[in-house]
Amino acid sequence: SQTIHQWPATLVQPVGSPLSLECTVEGTSNPNLYWYRQAAGRGLQLLFYSVGIGQISSEVPQNLSASRPQDRQFILSSKKLLLSDSGFYLCAGTVNEKLFFGSGTQLSVL
């Protein structure tokens, strides 16, 4: 079965520091991959999605970027974090058009 691995579970970073969150997928090949952010008590904001290696669609212009160096690896990055980047970050991948989520990273920028 497919599994979305995402780490770390929690992260506290100072304003202005860099960020790298990695997500890997097991059990399927050529998945669509997604990064979402969820503010407390709010819905899922689509940040980036990828339909293949090196193919990234950006939904929200901001100081975040994403890369897909391998078929089952999706990375979310920032050169300088802002306070507003705090939130619950979720990686997800599709298998047979159904979306499965990783366990999420709770990011606090202080």
Next chain:
Amino acid sequence: QKEVEQNSGPLSVPEGAIASLNCTYSDRGSQSFFWYRQYSGKSPELIMSIYSNGDKEDGRFTAQLNKASQYVSLLIRDSQPSDSATYLCAASNNDMRFGAGTRLTVKP
């Protein structure tokens, strides 16, 4: 702007009642539609998927899709306290987009 909108709630129903959750989407190119359940602090989990017009039933859950009206709904029959959660609607044209969610509380 491609959007998915849900009735914001919160929605409260007594145990054993039917809970009705509604969703509309703006992108007519959307081909796939989903309902997810999310408990506080956890990742969303898939409840149902629906791809064609009409009803789809799975146990106590029934999803309804009307592409002409760009409308998706979820009915939960015989609601249980364990159904208390936030329910997220999603529509996809490769770009899986979610609504803001509806918080459901089932009171014993």
